[in-house]
Amino acid sequence: MKKNIPFERILKRVEKPGRYSGGEFGQIIKDKNDIKARVAFCFPDTYEIGMSNLGVRILYSVLNEHKDIWCERVYAPWSDMEEQMKLHGIPLYATESGDPVRDFDIVAFTLQYEMSYTNVLYMLELAGLELLASERKDDDPIVIGGGPCAYNAEPVADFFDVFSIGEGEEALVEFTELYIKMKQDGTYTKSAFLHEAAKLEGFYVPSLYNVEYNEDNTIRSITPLYDDIPAKITKRIIRDMDKSYFPDKFVMPYIETVHDRITLEVYRGCIRGCRFCQAGMIYRPIREKSPEVLNDQAKKLYDSTGYDEISLISLSISDYSDLHPLCEQLLSWTDDNMVSLSLPSLRADSFSKELMEKISSVRTGGLTFAPEAGTQRLRDAINKNVTEEDLMHACTVAFEGGKSQVKLYFMLGQPTETYEDLAGIAELADKVVDKFFELKREHKGDGSFKRPPSVSVSVSTFIPKPFTAFQWEAQDELDIVYDKQRFLESKMTNKFVKFHHHDAKVSRVEAVLARGDRRLSKALLETRRLGMCFDSWDEFFDYDKWMECFERAGVDPAFYANRRIGDDEILPWDMIDCGVTKEFLLSENKKAHENITTPNCSQKCSACGANKLGGEKTWCKRQL
Amino acid sequence: MVQATAVRLGFTKTGKLQFISHLDLARTMSRVVVRAGIPIWYTEGFNPRPKLVFSLPLSIGTESVCEFVDFKIVEDMTCEEIAKRIGAEFAPEMQVNGVWYPEHKIAEIGWAQYEIKINTSKASKELASGITELLSNPLIITKKSKSGEKEVDINPLIKSQEVNFIDGAIVINATLSCDSADYLNPEYVVKAVADKFGIDFEKVDSEYYSILRYGVKLADGVTDFR
Ligand code: SF4
Numbered sequence: 001m002k003k004n005i006p007f008e009r010i011l012k013r014v015e016k017p018g019r020y021s022g023g024e025f026g027q028i029i030k031d032k033n034d035i036k037a038r039v040a041f042c043f044p045d046t047y048e049i050g051m052s053n054l055g056v057r058i059l060y061s062v063l064n065e066h067k068d069i070w071c072e073r074v075y076a077p078w079s080d081m082e083e084q085m086k087l088h089g090i091p092l093y094a095t096e097s098g099d100p101v102r103d104f105d106i107v108a109f110t111l112q113y114e115m116s117y118t119n120v121l122y123m124l125e126l127a128g129l130e131l132l133a134s135e136r137k138d139d140d141p142i143v144i145g146g147g148p149c150a151y152n153a154e155p156v157a158d159f160f161d162v163f164s165i166g167e168g169e170e171a172l173v174e175f176t177e178l179y180i181k182m183k184q185d186g187t188y189t190k191s192a193f194l195h196e197a198a199k200l201e202g203f204y205v206p207s208l209y210n211v212e213y214n215e216d217n218t219i220r221s222i223t224p225l226y227d228d229i230p231a232k233i234t235k236r237i238i239r240d241m242d243k244s245y246f247p248d249k250f251v252m253p254y255i256e257t258v259h260d261r262i263t264l265e266v267y268r269g270c271i272r273g274c275r276f277c278q279a280g281m282i283y284r285p286i287r288e289k290s291p292e293v294l295n296d297q298a299k300k301l302y303d304s305t306g307y308d309e310i311s312l313i314s315l316s317i318s319d320y321s322d323l324h325p326l327c328e329q330l331l332s333w334t335d336d337n338m339v340s341l342s343l344p345s346l347r348a349d350s351f352s353k354e355l356m357e358k359i360s361s362v363r364t365g366g367l368t369f370a371p372e373a374g375t376q377r378l379r380d381a382i383n384k385n386v387t388e389e390d391l392m393h394a395c396t397v398a399f400e401g402g403k404s405q406v407k408l409y410f411m412l413g414q415p416t417e418t419y420e421d422l423a424g425i426a427e428l429a430d431k432v433v434d435k436f437f438e439l440k441r442e443h444k445g446d447g448s449f450k451r452p453p454s455v456s457v458s459v460s461t462f463i464p465k466p467f468t469a470f471q472w473e474a475q476d477e478l479d480i481v482y483d484k485q486r487f488l489e490s491k492m493t494n495k496f497v498k499f500h501h502h503d504a505k506v507s508r509v510e511a512v513l514a515r516g517d518r519r520l521s522k523a524l525l526e527t528r529r530l531g532m533c534f535d536s537w538d539e540f541f542d543y544d545k546w547m548e549c550f551e552r553a554g555v556d557p558a559f560y561a562n563r564r565i566g567d568d569e570i571l572p573w574d575m576i577d578c579g580v581t582k583e584f585l586l587s588e589n590k591k592a593h594e595n596i597t598t599p600n601c602s603q604k605c606s607a608c609g610a611n612k613l614g615g616e617k618t619w620c621k622r623q624l
Numbered sequence: 625m626v627q628a629t630a631v632r633l634g635f636t637k638t639g640k641l642q643f644i645s646h647l648d649l650a651r652t653m654s655r656v657v658v659r660a661g662i663p664i665w666y667t668e669g670f671n672p673r674p675k676l677v678f679s680l681p682l683s684i685g686t687e688s689v690c691e692f693v694d695f696k697i698v699e700d701m702t703c704e705e706i707a708k709r710i711g712a713e714f715a716p717e718m719q720v721n722g723v724w725y726p727e728h729k730i731a732e733i734g735w736a737q738y739e740i741k742i743n744t745s746k747a748s749k750e751l752a753s754g755i756t757e758l759l760s761n762p763l764i765i766t767k768k769s770k771s772g773e774k775e776v777d778i779n780p781l782i783k784s785q786e787v788n789f790i791d792g793a794i795v796i797n798a799t800l801s802c803d804s805a806d807y808l809n810p811e812y813v814v815k816a817v818a819d820k821f822g823i824d825f826e827k828v829d830s831e832y833y834s835i836l837r838y839g840v841k842l843a844d845g846v847t848d849f850r
Contacts, residue, residue: 011684012746018648023640025652025715058817088828254644254652306655306713308673338672 007098010088014080018255019047022095026251026304027069028064030098036068036180040094040104040141044111044119045536047075051251052259054313055112055147055168060310061247062169069176072096072104073251076119076533085126092127101127105179107141108172109160111149114513115536116522117507120145122533124159131528133161133207136193138190142179146172150204151235151282152466152573155513157206158521161194165202165387165576166235167268169245174200198229202236205229210573211518217559218342220270228516234577235282237309240616241268248300261309261342262301264294266326270315271601271619274372275383275469275592279315281580282467284610286601288617289491291326298330309360310334311342318347319602324355331358338621347394353401366405367398373414374424380595381416383469383588388428395432399439404451406432412484412501413476415592422484426491429457433496456498459488461507464561465514466573467580469588472565474512477558478504505543509535511561512550517572520560524552581609628665628696631703632850633710634721638687641701645683653693660709660738663699679730679849680802680840683809686738688837692849694726713845727850733802734843735783737809740796742833744823752789755796755817759785765816779790781808799845810835 011017032038041060043050050056050073058079063071072094077085085091091100103108107127110121121131124143130136135142145153146164153163164171178196178554182188198205208229212220238244253260270279270284298310310330314320327341334341335358342361345368356362369391372384379386395406410425436453443449461481464473476484481504492499515522526549534540550557565571574582584607590597598606601619605611611620637649644652654674657664666672679692697706703723709721744751762779781801788795796817800808814833818825825831840849 007640008642009828009833013828017643017684018645021640021643023715023717025656025713027715252652252655254641254648256648256651304659306658306660308658340667340671526773 007090010081010090013084015078016255019075020077020081020095021097024251024253027073028060028251030070031065032070032097034067035070036183037070037105037176038099039069039071039104039108039176040074040101041062041071042074042101042107042109042120044076044109044116044123045534046078047253048255048257049295050075051257052252053112054112054263054265057247057250057263058245059108059110059168059172060251061249063172063176064175064247065245066129066176068180069173070096071101074101074123076123079534081186082122082126092123092273102129102141104141105183106176107143109143109145110147110200111145111156112147113155113536114149114155114510115541117149117513118527118532118535120156120527121159121524125528128324130524134158134191136161139191141189142193144175147495148278148282151278151576151578152514152516153204153206154518154572155516155520157523159516159524160206161190162197163206164236165204165233166332166578167238168236169200169238171200171202171236175203183319194227195226198226202233204233204576206518211572218566219572219574222570222575223574228493232575232577234613235579237285237579237613237615238287239269239614242293242616243289246297248297249304250301252305259311261311262298262305262307262309263311263313264298264301265289266312266314266317266320266323267617268314271319272316272385273383273588273600273606275381275588276372276411276462276465278465278468280468281585281608282578283315284579284608285613285615285618285620287615288321290617291322294326295329299333300335302334305438306592308338309340309342311344311361313344315345317343317345319600319611327359332357359480364406366403367394368409368411369394371428372409372411373417373421374410374426374428375421377595378417378421378424379413380597381592382411382414383592383597385597385600388431391428392431392435395440397437399436399442399449399453402448404436404449406453406455407433408455408457410457410459412459412464412488413481415462415470415473415597419484419487421481423491425457425459425488426494426497429455429492429497430494433494436496453496454498455494455496456500457492459485459501461504463507463511463514466571467578467585469585469592471571471585472567472589473516475508475561476563477562478508481507496565503538504540504543506535508557508561509541509546511542512557515560515565515572517560519555520553523549523555525550579608579610579613584608599615628698630694630696630726630755631691631706631723632694632726633706633723635691635693635710635714636689636719636721637682637691637717638689639717641683641715642687645684646678649682650676650678656710656713657695659712660706662695662706662709663697663701664839665696668780678685679733679844680736681807682837683811686810686835686837692730694730720817724850728847731804732842733840733849735766735799735841735845736802736837737797737799737839737841739836739838740798740810740814740833741835742794742796742814742817742823743792743831744794746821746823746832747789747794748793749789751821752787752794754821755787755794756785758820759787759796759798759813763816765812767812778808778812780808782813799839799841802840803843810837827829 025441145160150163214220267288269283340360372378605623664674678695707723783799785798
């Protein structure tokens with residue numbers, strides 16, 4: 001299957017050729033002859049989504065800093081391109097060189113969400129690689145996975161040679177250097193290399209861990225095959241965010257991507273500790289960057305990209321200790337250069353009115369707020385430490401500032417939820433509307449409050465995720481979810497409130513995959529037989545097909561999604577240590593059932609365990 | 625307020641970049657001028673952006689060695705300096721042809737010259753003369769636009785054409801109307817030829833074509849647009 005037709009001819013026949021043409025300013029081209037390891041960095045979704053991911057941008061640059069390594073980008077071709085590629089015998093290729101992915105040394109996949117697993121298999125197949133790691137030969141590329149889903153990669157364990165656990169900036173370079181070294185000194189065989197890789201800090205080689213099961217399908221044991229590899233793999237972190245590598249240029253997409261702007265990561269981790277949230281646990285401990293470092297990085301990126309927008313991203317931006325100085329430093333030059341500054345997730349009362357108004361996301365966007373639950377009782381249980389008063393305050397600021405749109409996010413089906421909590425969602429939305437009219441009356445005659453209020457309520461379904469306090473909890477059965485959705489719908493009678501809920505079926509499949517074990521690899525293999533891909537896209541997701549795959553593989557989705565896992569069961573991801581201890585998560589789980597909250601890291605350290613990983617500019621240190 | 629000086633940038637867009645749409649090019653160009661540090665004039669209003677005026681649209685799938693964009697600068701900078709700075713910020717498949725003070729208005733553009741190369745197993749001297757014949761006579765095609773389909777005779781929109789059989793391929797050099805009211809996309813010429821002579825571009829192994837815009841002329845059809 002050698003590529004015999006120039007791409008130009010193929011690209012004329014697809015809908016968005018700019019996704020595949022490459023040739024962007026800032027893409028890195030190297031001379032193959034000088035390179036000792038070629039890495040194909042695959043994002044299992046479209047170009048527009050993949051190009052927007054800051055993590056990928058960082059890893060692409062950090063690998064290419066190395067003179068012996070050439071890292072290239074690969075995205076999942078849309079179905080029209082797939083058709084053309086298959087028609088003309090073009091295998092999956094890398095954007096920069098156009099060379100087939102299967103000729104690379106290392107094929108890396110970033111696993112950002114479970115629903116992209118089908119695309120991993122789709123891309124492996126398009127590349128002409130065997131799907132099962134055990135069937136790939138010594139001269140095939142090493143297939144490695146990383147990203148948040150690697151914390152429980154068991155459902156895709158059979159397809160990968162190895163996973164990188166935790167933050168990859170340093171780890172991936174070390175891994176590739178090991179590969180180069182073993183290739184050069186002649187000691188390389190796939191199995192010898194994987195055994196060595198398993199000794200590196202933060203690498204999990206699934207084939208080197210044996211999993212046994214009990215009669216009732218729970219796990220009996222997870223045992224490493226060798227004495228010299230760790231029984232528990234501790235995740236990698238970047239200790240000092242100020243000194244960690246950050247690119248001073250980006251590859252500049254021609255076509256519009258999802259986040260087509262400068263993105264800066266202000267800190268890693270989250271102080272909050274919401275009990276359903278995986279990101280809040282796996283990125284601990286919280287490590288902040290200094291405002292000076294951030295300002296300098298923003299300036300450099302502005303000079304090298306010409307972007308007109310800077311977005312500060314973090315899980316909850318208002319929690320950053322130096323937010324005020326950072327914004328002042330940035331605004332000192334962004335305004336004059338017509339660069340807008342956006343801070344998604346900024347709380348309405350973060351700064352003075354004058355400073356708030358200089359922030360474009362505040363100026364142009366509506367108010368978004370995520371109470372996650374309808375009553376204080378349930379918000380306490382999930383440890384979402386916001387109150388109705390907080391919401392009303394934020395709404396007051398927004399409405400008085402001339403806004404009329406409010407978006408509220410909730411989650412349905414959380415542990416301990418009752419119909420009273422659900423009714424609370426509708427009541428909260430009504431109160432926001434009432435607040436608007438109350439303020440309107442107060443401001444009578446001053447010309448503001450012209451537009452009617454618009455409150456949109458978006459409700460997703462709870463998904464128990466590994467490494468959260470709720471990892472043991474069951475997801476509601478589908479008919480219960482539907483019942484709750486109908487109930488909510490019946491309560492949403494206010495004409496200023498719009499109600500929207502997520503597809504419960506997608507959430508169910510996500511729950512199966514999130515807490516799955518190795519036996520799910522068989523089901524995923526079936527998804528490829530059925531030609532499934534792009535399952536994170538509504539137009540492609542097909543629940544019945546998923547059920548068919550589970551059935552063919554002989555696995556019961558309810559066992560993974562809808563079962564309360566026992567406190568002392570061995571969990572499929574127990575060989576991974578994310579810093580936060582199981583004891584801590586279990587105590588959080590108990591507290592949830594007693595409606596007891598836990599203070600956040602800036603108030604008090606709750607001894608989650610993540611401090612053992614070290615780190616600079618952490619809350620853990622300040623709390624000591 | 626400072627005096628703003630209008631300048632025109634001539635550039636190429638070839639190879640992979642034929643797949644970048646006009647809108648995407650416009651966005652790219654505004655980033656190019658910003659990172660090149662050109663003291664460019666911004667649009668007024670709520671969301672100021674570098675003010676750029678492109679002279680002619682270029683369809684996806686057409687390469688060009690003569691594209692133009694106009695903008696104003698608000699501080700002194702020589703044309704050579706602007707050209708050098710912008711050149712450094714282009715990806716390899718864009719090249720600067722030059723920067724100069726505009727000599728003509730965009731509205732004066734009348735024609736563009738294209739080289740259309742058709743590879744087909746049917747290529748022959750006879751086919752070449754057949755195409756000459758086709759393009760020299762009234763030629764009704766169906767033009768699609770937002771307002772629907774309409775029949776037009778494109779013959780008056782073709783100022784001149786020369787069809788040759790070179791190295792096994794048909795090469796058409798054509799000067800087509802660029803008048804804003806009567807813009808003739810070269811794709812229509814390709815389609816008319818393919819329909820008439822039964823060339824099936826679905827057979828991508830042997831049947832394919834490329835289009836290159838290589839000249840832009842004023843209404844007289846002789847003077848280069850500068
Ligand atoms: S060790 Fe304490 S301060 Fe550090 S992340 Fe855990 S709870 Fe927060």
